[in-house]
Amino acid sequence: MQQVHLGIIGGGTVGGGVFEALQRNGALLASRLGAAVTVQRIAVRDLKKSRATKIPKALLTADWREVVFDPQVELVAELIGGTTVAREAILAALKLGKPVITANKALLSAHGEELFAAAKKYGTNLYYEASVCGGIPIIKALREGFVGNRINALYGIVNGTCNYILTRMKLEGADFATVLADAQRLGYAETPPDLDIDGHDAAHKTGILASLAHGFWIKPKKIHVEGIRQVSALDIKFAGELGYTIKLLGTVKKLDAGCRVQVSVYPTLVPNNHVLASVNGVFNAVFVRGDVVGDSLFYGRGAGKDATASAVLSDIGDAVLDLKSGAKNRLPAFTPHECSGAVAPIDEVVSKYFVRLNVVDKPGVLARIATIFGQSDIGISSVIQPEGHEGASVPLIFMLHDATNGAAKQALAKIAKLPAVKGKPVMFRVESFE
Ligand code: NAP
Numbered sequence: 001m002q003q004v005h006l007g008i009i010g011g012g013t014v015g016g017g018v019f020e021a022l023q024r025n026g027a028l029l030a031s032r033l034g035a036a037v038t039v040q041r042i043a044v045r046d047l048k049k050s051r052a053t054k055i056p057k058a059l060l061t062a063d064w065r066e067v068v069f070d071p072q073v074e075l076v077a078e079l080i081g082g083t084t085v086a087r088e089a090i091l092a093a094l095k096l097g098k099p100v101i102t103a104n105k106a107l108l109s110a111h112g113e114e115l116f117a118a119a120k121k122y123g124t125n126l127y128y129e130a131s132v133c134g135g136i137p138i139i140k141a142l143r144e145g146f147v148g149n150r151i152n153a154l155y156g157i158v159n160g161t162c163n164y165i166l167t168r169m170k171l172e173g174a175d176f177a178t179v180l181a182d183a184q185r186l187g188y189a190e191t192p193p194d195l196d197i198d199g200h201d202a203a204h205k206t207g208i209l210a211s212l213a214h215g216f217w218i219k220p221k222k223i224h225v226e227g228i229r230q231v232s233a234l235d236i237k238f239a240g241e242l243g244y245t246i247k248l249l250g251t252v253k254k255l256d257a258g259c260r261v262q263v264s265v266y267p268t269l270v271p272n273n274h275v276l277a278s279v280n281g282v283f284n285a286v287f288v289r290g291d292v293v294g295d296s297l298f299y300g301r302g303a304g305k306d307a308t309a310s311a312v313l314s315d316i317g318d319a320v321l322d323l324k325s326g327a328k329n330r331l332p333a334f335t336p337h338e339c340s341g342a343v344a345p346i347d348e349v350v351s352k353y354f355v356r357l358n359v360v361d362k363p364g365v366l367a368r369i370a371t372i373f374g375q376s377d378i379g380i381s382s383v384i385q386p387e388g389h390e391g392a393s394v395p396l397i398f399m400l401h402d403a404t405n406g407a408a409k410q411a412l413a414k415i416a417k418l419p420a421v422k423g424k425p426v427m428f429r430v431e432s433f434e
């Protein structure tokens, strides 16, 4: 049987998971591919470190170049993360005509176009299934399964750490810091975790999905991002009373018949009767609306050793089949299509809103706030004010009808200046999935 020699850069959560999975399922993979994958070399940073996954010492090196430039290595997996060494190593491998697999969404987000161009130039390929939603084969679905569809909308719970935190905050009333520490211990969170909780990891993934769906590469600075730090137990509670669950949602929506799209990441109120509201814990889900297929849902583990290793194995499978057949560009890393495209500025995006204010409970306050919304042509669909004591501070919750982000922001800025309004108003979008 043909042998394919794999070099892995990174022996941490994902690299260790891939090594383990190859030990466990290598024979099965070989029988399916008609070629056996042999791990030739694994680069790590610290040779002395004790590892959750036992890797034979003879395979280890502390120099990634010994992986990439090893003449036996035909296929390279970059699993170290970051955007400097990883970029250098991938470019070096591609330059040698070696196909590369990466799980590195931060790198793709920042330098995708450069890496795809290098793969094309040197007649090889770059595979990146593990970069979005761990074990869910969403990249394959968009590139292959839905090749005949226009993607009118895509909504993703794409960050396991945030979903894990929001779920435990909702179900247990647990506090943010404790749950974040658990997510780090379980190997879900990025280092540093700010990448997760401030929404940037989700933005990297949403940008990759949006680019594949719409055929033009979307740069991270074009994506409007808000993380989950500002989601409080109070917001979760009131959203629940109104029939919603708060999720960090990546949203990609075609806004008109042209190529204008919304690409954003923000905490979103999801109706409890929508399937995405029940996606709990570290699980990810992507809801895709294609113009031919209609609605479909992808669900699975979006982070962690085994789920991510499964996606890397899928790329190993594709790369091995391409190597075997010599069809290096059967499916190029990225192909622009149809639209030259533009991401709409967030202020032009229309949405419904949940607004939480902290106000002094006295006559006329509600009327003054309602007047400002009215003057901005924003309709109120419901109001909650828990019974309080006159003169004391109470939460005041509004659900607002459709308005542009710009109009809602301006109205809130005016409301925030009212003497009876204490602290910063909180505003989240509400998604109706229509
Ligand atoms: P990790 O646990 O921190 O592992 C990183 C590995 O890379 C470690 O083995 C480290 O060596 C090695 N390394 C770092 N810098 C190196 C260098 N300059 N030269 C050689 N080796 C180096 O990270 P991870 O969680 O596996 O993540 C790896 C990649 O997968 C990232 O791009 C991440 O975004 C992506 N990803 C992760 C997950 C997940 O659930 N963890 C899911 C999807 C995608 P030492 O072991 O000696 O420190």
Ligand code: HSE
Residues within 6 Å of the ligand: 131, 133, 134, 158, 159, 160, 161, 162, 188, 189, 190, 196, 201, 302, 303, 304
């Ligand atoms: N930190 C990421 C998450 C890992 O929590 O989803 C998977 O990309």
